Amino acid sequence: MSVPTAVSAPLPVLGREVTVPLVTGGEVAYAALDYAASAPALQRVWDDVAAYAPYYGSVHRGAGYLSQLSTDLFENARRTVAEFLDCREGDQVVFTRSTTDSLNLLAAALPADCQVFVFETEHHAALLPWRDVDVTFLDAPRTHGEAVATLERALADRDPHGPALVCVTGASNVTGELWPVRELAAAAHAHGARIVLDAAQLAPHHPVSVTGLDVDWVAFSGHKLYAPFGSGVLAGRADWLGAAEPYLAGGGASRRVARRADGGVDVEWHQGAARHEAGSPNVIGAYAIASACKALTEAGFETLVARERHLIEKVREGLAEVPEVRVLSLFGDDAPRVGVLSFVVEGWNSSHFAAALSAEYGIGVRDGLFCAHPLVRTLLGSDPETQGECGAPEAAPGEKSLNAVRVSFGAGTPDEHVERFVTAVRELVRDGARWNYRTEGGRCVPDTSAAAA
Numbered sequence: 226m227s228v229p230t231a232v233s234a235p236l237p238v239l240g241r242e243v244t245v246p247l248v249t250g251g252e253v254a255y256a257a258l259d260y261a262a263s264a265p266a267l268q269r270v271w272d273d274v275a276a277y278a279p280y281y282g283s284v285h286r287g288a289g290y291l292s293q294l295s296t297d298l299f300e301n302a303r304r305t306v307a308e309f310l311d312c313r314e315g316d317q318v319v320f321t322r323s324t325t326d327s328l329n330l331l332a333a334a335l336p337a338d339c340q341v342f343v344f345e346t347e348h349h350a351a352l353l354p355w356r357d358v359d360v361t362f363l364d365a366p367r368t369h370g371e372a373v374a375t376l377e378r379a380l381a382d383r384d385p386h387g388p389a390l391v392c393v394t395g396a397s398n399v400t401g402e403l404w405p406v407r408e409l410a411a412a413a414h415a416h417g418a419r420i421v422l423d424a425a426q427l428a429p430h431h432p433v434s435v436t437g438l439d440v441d442w443v444a445f446s447g448h449k450l451y452a453p454f455g456s457g458v459l460a461g462r463a464d465w466l467g468a469a470e471p472y473l474a475g476g477g478a479s480r481r482v483a484r485r486a487d488g489g490v491d492v493e494w495h496q497g498a499a500r501h502e503a504g505s506p507n508v509i510g511a512y513a514i515a516s517a518c519k520a521l522t523e524a525g526f527e528t529l530v531a532r533e534r535h536l537i538e539k540v541r542e543g544l545a546e547v548p549e550v551r552v553l554s555l556f557g558d559d560a561p562r563v564g565v566l567s568f569v570v571e572g573w574n575s576s577h578f579a580a581a582l583s584a585e586y587g588i589g590v591r592d593g594l595f596c597a598h599p600l601v602r603t604l605l606g607s608d609p610e611t612q613g614e615c616g617a618p619e620a621a622p623g624e625k626s627l628n629a630v631r632v633s634f635g636a637g638t639p640d641e642h643v644e645r646f647v648t649a650v651r652e653l654v655r656d657g658a659r660w661n662y663r664t665e666g667g668r669c670v671p672d673t674s675a676a677a678a
Contacts, residue, residue, distance in 0.1 A: 237268035238637030253587035256642035261633035267451040273516040302515035309518035311434035324425040325350035327444035327459035334469035339388040345599040369405040380416035389418035395427030401565030430563035456510025478503035543647030567631040575628040580669040586649040
């Protein structure tokens with residue numbers, strides 16, 4: 226299939242020229258198709274960080290030139306992220322370590338007696354932080370309409386006088402399917418609840434407007450947005466965050482600390498984002514996120530989405546030609562999605578299949594349950610699985626050993642990588658692996674002692 230003229234070239238990313246050894250001999254350019262776990266950093270982001278690095282300094286409390294420069298850079302990054310997310314006036318942007326950290330911060334800031342509603346389809350980062358509140362877990366829906374109706378029924382049964390929060394993903398990290406965020410937000414608000422959007426998989430692929438989607442908060446990670454590890458964002462309404470005790474206690478969060486006559490300590494905490502950013506912040510991480518936001522905005526999401534749809538069709542059409550492959554889906558084959566697809570292959574344990582893709586073709590994908598165990602178990606619950614095959618994870622008593630393969634890509638993915646992937650899937654299913662594999666440390670790895678017969 227030739228590339229249509231309307232489809233743009235991939236954005237430059239780090240690692241494009243990296244080669245990896247093949248177990249069958251020789252080397253090949255690495256095909257990074259695990260963007261849903263961590264996307265490679267954009268070259269633009271890396272260049273911006275490298276240019277700033279010699280001027281690195283402490284923020285907010287330093288009188289020196291480099292400290293003042295770093296402070297301006299840090300706070301400008303906050304404004305850039307707010308613009309990228311189309312935040313409302315008065316919304317706060319808090320820099321965190323990741324989406325997981327952001328949602329745990331919000332969980333720690335919930336008002337007393339808050340009820341939380343979350344679909345079982347969520348990533349564990351959104352499924353697990355709500356440990357000390359009343360949580361209602363909602364069954365996996367099979368259509369957008371069912372998702373909205375399920376939420377409305379659950380909210381209708383709650384105490385209408387207390388606070389409530391709905392947590393929902395924008396795009397599934399397992400199936401890549403887009404969720405009806407605007408409709409879910411409308412349902413939440415109609416029942417007096419607030420909503421937080423897990424945009425970890427959505428923000429790298431589609432524009433996210435806090436105002437347009439009418440969500441109360443949004444969380445995402447830098448390492449999925451083409452920035453280096455260790456930075457994230459929680460952006461949205463300030464009132465619950467301002468009323469809560471600081472997420473971390475320490476310097477930066479405290480405005481005034483004084484000893485009392487009885488020997489204790491009185492603390493006056495900052496208001497605003499600083500309240501939940503105790504300690505020396507990750508200035509480079511915040512700057513990298515802001516750089517990625519600018520790069521994606523300048524590239525144009527319309528252009529990026531068009532290219533990604535082109536790649537999605539390549540993968541979908543290629544996998545459809547292999548009858549033994551089943552692509553996992555909640556909402557059906559025609560559901561809109563980002564560049565994330567998970568699948569199982571008849572006759573293969575998914576860990577074995579992923580290991581062969583890596584060792585024999587230089588293709589990096591992910592296998593397992595993708596930190597979304599309830600969802601993957603729901604999608605695979607009726608599938609027979611061969612027990613004890615290479616890489617098969619331990620199953621709990623009475624459970625099958627379930628796992629899947631996930632391929633994911635984005636703005637930096639060249640056509641050649643997805644074409645090589647499709648070819649590799651076809652050859653592995655038709656011909657089998659060319660090498661023997663064994664389980665080591667819970668992973669399926671090539672057995673270097675002998676090739677396959």
